[in-house]
Amino acid sequence: MNNPNIVILGAGYGGMMTTTKLQKSLGANEANLTLVNINDYHYQATWLHENAAGTLHHDRTRIPIKEIVNTTNKINFIKDKVISIKPAEKKVKLENSEIFYDYLVIGLGFELATFGIPGIEEHAFKIENINSARLLREHLDYNFAKYHDEQKKREARLNIVIGGGGFTGIEFAGELANRIPELCEEYDIEKAQVRIINVEGADTVLPGFDPQLVNYAMNSLEARGVEFITGAMLKECKAASIVYEKDEKQVEIPTMTTVWTAGVKANSIVEKSGMETNRGKVEVRKDMRAPDYDDIFVIGDCAVIMDQESGNPYPPTAQIAIQQSNVVAHNVKSLINGGEMEEFEPNLLGTVASLGNNDAIGMVMNNRKLFGWKATVMKKVIDNRYLFKLGGISLLMRKGKFNPFY
Amino acid sequence: MNNPNIVILGAGYGGMMTTTKLQKSLGANEANLTLVNINDYHYQATWLHENAAGTLHHDRTRIPIKEIVNTTNKINFIKDKVISIKPAEKKVKLENSEIFYDYLVIGLGFELATFGIPGIEEHAFKIENINSARLLREHLDYNFAKYHDEQKKREARLNIVIGGGGFTGIEFAGELANRIPELCEEYDIEKAQVRIINVEGADTVLPGFDPQLVNYAMNSLEARGVEFITGAMLKECKAASIVYEKDEKQVEIPTMTTVWTAGVKANSIVEKSGMETNRGKVEVRKDMRAPDYDDIFVIGDCAVIMDQESGNPYPPTAQIAIQQSNVVAHNVKSLINGGEMEEFEPNLLGTVASLGNNDAIGMVMNNRKLFGWKATVMKKVIDNRYLFKLGGISLLMRKGKFNPFY
Numbered sequence A, B: 001m002n003n004p005n006i007v008i009l010g011a012g013y014g015g016m017m018t019t020t021k022l023q024k025s026l027g028a029n030e031a032n033l034t035l036v037n038i039n040d041y042h043y044q045a046t047w048l049h050e051n052a053a054g055t056l057h058h059d060r061t062r063i064p065i066k067e068i069v070n071t072t073n074k075i076n077f078i079k080d081k082v083i084s085i086k087p088a089e090k091k092v093k094l095e096n097s098e099i100f101y102d103y104l105v106i107g108l109g110f111e112l113a114t115f116g117i118p119g120i121e122e123h124a125f126k127i128e129n130i131n132s133a134r135l136l137r138e139h140l141d142y143n144f145a146k147y148h149d150e151q152k153k154r155e156a157r158l159n160i161v162i163g164g165g166g167f168t169g170i171e172f173a174g175e176l177a178n179r180i181p182e183l184c185e186e187y188d189i190e191k192a193q194v195r196i197i198n199v200e201g202a203d204t205v206l207p208g209f210d211p212q213l214v215n216y217a218m219n220s221l222e223a224r225g226v227e228f229i230t231g232a233m234l235k236e237c238k239a240a241s242i243v244y245e246k247d248e249k250q251v252e253i254p255t256m257t258t259v260w261t262a263g264v265k266a267n268s269i270v271e272k273s274g275m276e277t278n279r280g281k282v283e284v285r286k287d288m289r290a291p292d293y294d295d296i297f298v299i300g301d302c303a304v305i306m307d308q309e310s311g312n313p314y315p316p317t318a319q320i321a322i323q324q325s326n327v328v329a330h331n332v333k334s335l336i337n338g339g340e341m342e343e344f345e346p347n348l349l350g351t352v353a354s355l356g357n358n359d360a361i362g363m364v365m366n367n368r369k370l371f372g373w374k375a376t377v378m379k380k381v382i383d384n385r386y387l388f389k390l391g392g393i394s395l396l397m398r399k400g401k402f403n404p405f406y
Helices: A013-025 A045-053 A130-147 A167-187 A211-223 A268-272 A318-337 A373-399 B013-025 B045-053 B130-147 B167-187 B211-223 B268-272 B318-337 B373-399
Strands: A005-009 A032-037 A041-043 A062-064 A075-079 A082-086 A091-094 A098-100 A103-106 A110-112 A159-163 A195-199 A226-229 A233-238 A241-246 A249-254 A257-260 A264-266 A296-298 A350-356 A359-364 A368-371 B005-009 B032-037 B041-043 B062-064 B075-079 B082-086 B091-094 B098-100 B103-106 B110-112 B159-163 B195-199 B226-229 B233-237 B241-246 B249-254 B257-260 B264-266 B296-298 B350-356 B359-364 B368-371
Touching (some): A005 A013, A005 A098, A013 A032, A041 A045, A045 A130, A062 A373, A082 A268, A103 A318, A130 A167, A159 A167, A159 A249, A167 A195, A167 A211, A167 A350, A211 A226, A211 A350, A211 A359, A211 A368, A233 A257, A296 A318, A318 A373, A350 A373, B005 B013, B005 B098, B013 B103, B013 B318, B013 B373, B045 B130, B045 B167, B062 B373, B082 B268, B103 B318, B130 B257, B159 B249, B167 B195, B167 B211, B211 B226, B211 B368, B233 B257, B296 B318, B359 B373, B368 B373
Parallel strands (some): A005 A032, A005 A103, A032 A075, A103 A296, A159 A257, B005 B103, B032 B075, B103 B296, B159 B257, B195 B226
Antiparallel strands (some): A082 A091, A091 A098, A110 A264, A233 A241, A241 A249, A359 A368, B041 B062, B110 B264, B233 B241, B359 B368
């Protein structure tokens, strides 16, 4: 009898952790394990804003897949792009091949949602993956370099507009506030000439976060030159400006750098596969399987789980994806070897948002508020804990974030 | 009686060395010395190709003027742009002021000449000053970063065309050949995807240079991936391609990076001043003064001196400009204090072209040919010697190029 084929799509937090767990728990004779990913590396999506700002090199953020999984023996790794999933045929179409599965784990992550705002797709920069993050870093450098090479100086080169005051937008603003003085030094520009402008549609940035912590974050960032425009909707992004509307008035800011951080959605391949979706995401069963398919698991940003208490979905965080991978790996093994199916129960450990400059805010277990250096320590603990789980002490030592002072 | 006003325009090789020499030879009570420059720094124009390729940081190439001349006491430094020179009124118009002189030294350097080739002005990159050199560096980074961020891959982002196989073009090609492997590593690009193409109008690169050395240089660069197209004229530069004509056929190469190194002319302010010029340059008298004005000296790229033997002008090199500064400084002092006027006699010590990668070619005194590491040593000796002359041992230690092996 042939071994069953387990195919894992996507090497993000969920797919990667599922892979490493199955690698440990399943013998090579029990199943064929195949990981498919568009790149030959995994990356920490929660660090991309640092790569984009230029405060952390992208090679710190990414990890070659072959350094984590044993691709010589137990696991097949296919570097390719997923084109479509055909659940009825138990088949996945890749750009260069087709593969069949007995069990499928979909962890294809998010895409940006632009809500149809004109020009975002063409002109805005994105903090979406390694490619888009380092492009943004180079775009900033290029514009600062270009400033003094033009006869007519253009403030559009030095204004940076961040669309969206959610986690990514705020964390990016914080890193940028750290980076700007270095860019100014490099390209002979006065710091006062540079503007970092955060535009958020809600009445406050980080909506839903504790107001005291939001206040702390805004003060910290404003002190380092970040401007906030809340209750303002982006109306159009152009090559050299952005238009927003606030109090029924439209305002145009000259900028060649609009960074879009205001919306994500599930990878559209999931919706196109014909599976039942809720706003593009698969509302998975308690054992993390798709409602209509007993052989398909969905994890991370492509899945949605409702919190019965609040009536809202659990947030699409790395933390949740990693927790889900425990259940997915366990249940895949159970389906193959026999055994009980587990149910996913989220354990919300808290959230920390970095503000750059060794500052951060966070809510941790039991609704405890954290800010300042204590929150930055917690942030590093979370990041380092993940690296340890993913690749043990050697990965932690290579990629971890350590601070000599605490 | 008032002290005479000496005004030196431009802090390039000629202006800078004239300033430091006059600072030493003239007492503070003998004259007012004013240096005017568009930037508050001097730079080694002969190192700009390294800044542009990204193999040497531009801060190694530039030197704050206040670190070389004593601007607190003996010398007035005005950071401003020269708009025009009015010899009849003994006046120089700057962007923000007007200054009068008794003695004027014009060392305003070169401008690029595009010979009317369509699109060069708008689309080609230049290795002209610190601003344009670091812009080119960032442009290369940006295009390599953009390559993988686009759905449709564009070879125009990875083709680099250098227009001109003179000194700058060849030296830049050599540095670029060093830099490309690093850029490929940084942006996940295969080295074989990148092309460096040098297009030269003459039948050989480095026309006028010893054929054996030219051959050596071409072999060295070809071995590192540089392609040469000689006997080819650039016809048009577009945003994403360049057209050249060879053997009566036009060829279009997709590229977003055309680097124009094929022509320089004297700063056009000189011609517009109404002084008699020869192809934009002032054919100075033997004492380095303009033919029609006893109070105006012209130095470096704005001046031309014919070699009576060959009938050709001496080349517009840093070496010649530095030698001229001895005569100019001496003669300015003679005009003020009385004394003999000296005549300029060039002492052609030789020329070395760097090829990157610790390789170089050179012709030195007595027509001795040099290549390989010996030529690179000679190149460093020349550069370091200049720094020592300009700012003594402390400047040499800070900015000099040293190699631990020789």
